[in-house]
Amino acid sequence: MAWLDAVPTVLLCGLLLVLPGLPITYLLGLRRLTAVALAPVVVTAVVVLTAVAASKLGIAWSPLLVLLVFAGLALVLGCVVVPLRRRLPPAAPGDSWPVVGASVAGLAGAVLLGALAVRLSIRGPEELVQTDDSSFHYNAIANILNTRDASTFMIDTLGVPGRAHGFYPAAWHDLGSLFVMISGSSVPAAANILSVTIALVVWPLGCVLLMRQLAGPSKLALGLAGLLSTAFGAFPWEMLGWGILWPNLLGLSLVPAALAALLSVTKLAKEDAIGRGRAWLLAPAFLVALTIAHPNAVISLAAIALPLVFLGFARASLRRYRAGRRLPAALLAAPIVLAAPVYWLVVVKSGVFAVTMSADAKPFESPSHAIGEALTGATNGRGAGWVLAVLVIVGAVSCFRQRSLRWLVAGHAISAGLYVLAAGVQWPGRRMFTGFWYTDSHRLAAMLPITGIPLAVIGVLAVIAAVRSWLSSASFLDQRRTLATRASAVVLPVVFLLLLLSTGGLNVLDHRNRVLSAYPKVDPLVNQEEYDLFKRIAERTEPGTIVAQMPYNGSPAVMALTRRQVLFPQLNIGRLTSDQIYLARHLNQAATDPRACAIADRLAVRYLLTNDIPRGNLWDGLAYPAPSAGFRQIDQGGTFKLYRVPLCDRAQPENR
Structure with missing residues (x-):
């Protein structure tokens, strides 16, 4: 499938992230831009809570269930709001249509340039991400589809018998599973489309809402916020290529909207579009959505908002x-x-927080270099965005002159300081501040655009104000002042054009390079022949059987492509069961090893998928079996061969 063919599916994904939440935000009294921008928060919160409740009640996970919950909530809220509408605070005044139009224009520019970056880096929606964490995220969605259980307390079992249950942030996976069931897309396609849509819809909407709370209903400010929302490489683009950190992508995409609501709570919003009471009503939704999207999104919000809360x-x-x-x-x-x-x-x-704080990625540069990267946007050795860096500095100076906006500069400084600690400071104590993010410089760099985008917008506004003041000065002729006044109508498109020209299309090539790290075009982990074999496994195996494989050769993708359970669905082997470990060492000896035979039979391990893996390690039992071992080869693709496991399935019919 090509991206052009997937446009209707992408549009469907965008609607699913916004549309179900609109009746609730509207009934709460939010209007137009504000109602739309806060709808993804409501959608995320309702979806994850429904998943947990359904798991506890034994109800199968499905789009119909979620639809009924949204309809029920809207009905209940309507029954409360409509009779009491005269006693409740009036609805928030929606911004004028010219303001909404300017916002839409900026958002459209960001979407188009973002789509170009995606097209330059990801061949098509079904292209596999080939990073350490991708197999877990793919297979977590597949496990939800297989078990119809999407609870955040069940997701990390991945369908492996005996694996201990625990909390794992499941919001992204819950949304992905619903999208697969509604659209009929494959798991890899759904993962790519969902993540791209979050980056190009949910995140920009939150950035525009935050700017609305900071600058009021300014057409220029909101249009610029929409356009610049995808201009910074550290977010959302780094999260589409590093890790891969899709749950982090969703969590941080909701933070600007949360920060906008916090401005209402602290009464520091300019011509507040949310309202303090409504912000408090939405607080539980924000807390649930951010926590179950990714807990460090809550910590990121707390770190950035610390000066704002203290000021309040x-x-x-x-x-x-x-x-x-x-x-x-x-x-x-x-x-x-x-x-x-x-x-x-x-x-x-x-x-x-001892476990979290124990993670420690080593610093890789000097403190001065890290400071320079934080200032220029060249985090983690990427390209510098000089124009945006200058605008952020100008915006910081402008904010510092306005006492009510100094907290924004302080919040940006906190994000920059955390990045510098992770990337460039040799001090063990730094983990007490950076450990919430595993002291990962990529996750910490992703916080910078949250405050960097509004600072850059304010910087542009300051430059425009200075130019206007210069053109309107007394030393100029009246004709020039008249010309400057008439030109105000075209300020927004002119500024857009200048920004695009001066930044190389808002740094689109840097964004492409960041995403490409997860989608290698040269020497990929799985070539086309092997990919095709993985997909054929659905035809070669029976439902309910398990395919044994070694997790480090790309084979966990089988579960995502076919929904057939694999024995090792992720790369993290820290929680393997004793049965898994024994089969990893001895499965290809099942014909002569009674214990391996018994375990394979009990777990329904009927197939072995392997390639030329190294010997002398934990995975020796998953290497090519000896010709005398009784394994029958039933398919091959590239270096991979698919075998039928002998003896342990005598009662099973022969595979065709």
Whole structure:
């Protein structure tokens, strides 16, 4: 399938991420741009909660179930809101259609340039990602489809008998499974389309909403926010090529909208489009959506919003102190005073986050180099975006002159500081600050565009204001002032064009290169012949049987392509069962090893898929079997051969 053929499917994915949440956001009193931008948060929260509840109640996971839940919520909310509409606060005033139109124009530009970057890096929707984590994410979706259980507490079992249950952020996988069931796409195609749609729809909408809360209903500001939303390489593009970190992509894509709501809570939004009461009502949805998308999205929000929250507490405390209410003032000031010692006790001393904090990716550059990368957007050795870097600095200076926006500069500095700690500081204690992100410089760099985009927009506005002031100065003729006034109508398209020309199409080639790291075109892990064999396995094997394979040769993709269970569906072998370990060592000796035979029979391991894997390690039992071992070859593609396991399935019919 080519991307052009997949356009209707991509549009369907975009609608599924927004449309189900619109009745709820509308009934809450949100209108137009704000209602649309917050709908993906509602969709994500409802989907993940439905998945957990359905698992507990033994209800099969399906699109119909989710549709009924959305309809039920809208009905209940309507029954509450409609009778009380005269007593409830009025609906938030929707922005004018010219403001909405400017936002749509900016978003359309971002989508078109983003689609170009995708086309230059990913051949088609069904192209396999070939990174360490991709097999887990693919097969987690396949496992949901097989078991009809999408709970975040069941997803990491991957259908392996005996594997312990645990929490894993499942929002992306839940959405992916629904998309497969609705669209009929393959798992790899659904994964690619869902991730691209999150990057080009959910994230830009959140960026525009955040800018709306910072700048008010400004056509220029919102149009620029939409256009620049995909201009920074560290996010969303790095998340499409590093890891691969699709759950992180979803979680961070929701953070700008959460930050916009937090501006309402702290009363720091300019001409608030959400409303403080509605922001509080949506707080549980934000918490659920961000946590089950990826927990470090919540931590990212907390880190960036720390100056904003402190400013809100400080203002509220000061107001009460001046009013003579000393006790409430002291209570509101307490979080500011106690934040550091509480953090030390909970994070460092309690050991609650010991496992998370133990991860440590080593620094790879000097602190000065890391600072330079954070300033220029050249994080992790990528290309620098000089024009955007200058605009961010100009925007930071402009914000610092406005007391109400200084928190934005501080939030950006926190993100930059965390990246510098991870990438360039040789200090063991850095993990107490960076451990929530596994001290991974890629995950930390992804936070920079959250504040970098509004700072860049404010930088452009500052430059435009300076140019206008210069053109309108008293030293110029009245004719020139008149010309400048008439030209205001074309400011937005002119600025768009200048940005595109000065940044090489908003750094589209850098974005392509970032994504390409997960989609190798030279010497891929699986070639076309092997890919075709993997797909044929659905015809060569029976449902309910398990295909044994070695996880490091690309073979876990079989489960994603065919929904046939594989014995090793992911690369993380830290939680293997004793049965899996024994078969990994001895399966190709099943004809002479009674224990291997018994385990294979009990687990329904009926097939062996292997290629020329190295000997002398855990996987010796999955190598090519000896001619005398009784295995019968039934298919081949490239270096891979598919065998029928002997003896352990005597009662099974011969495969055709």
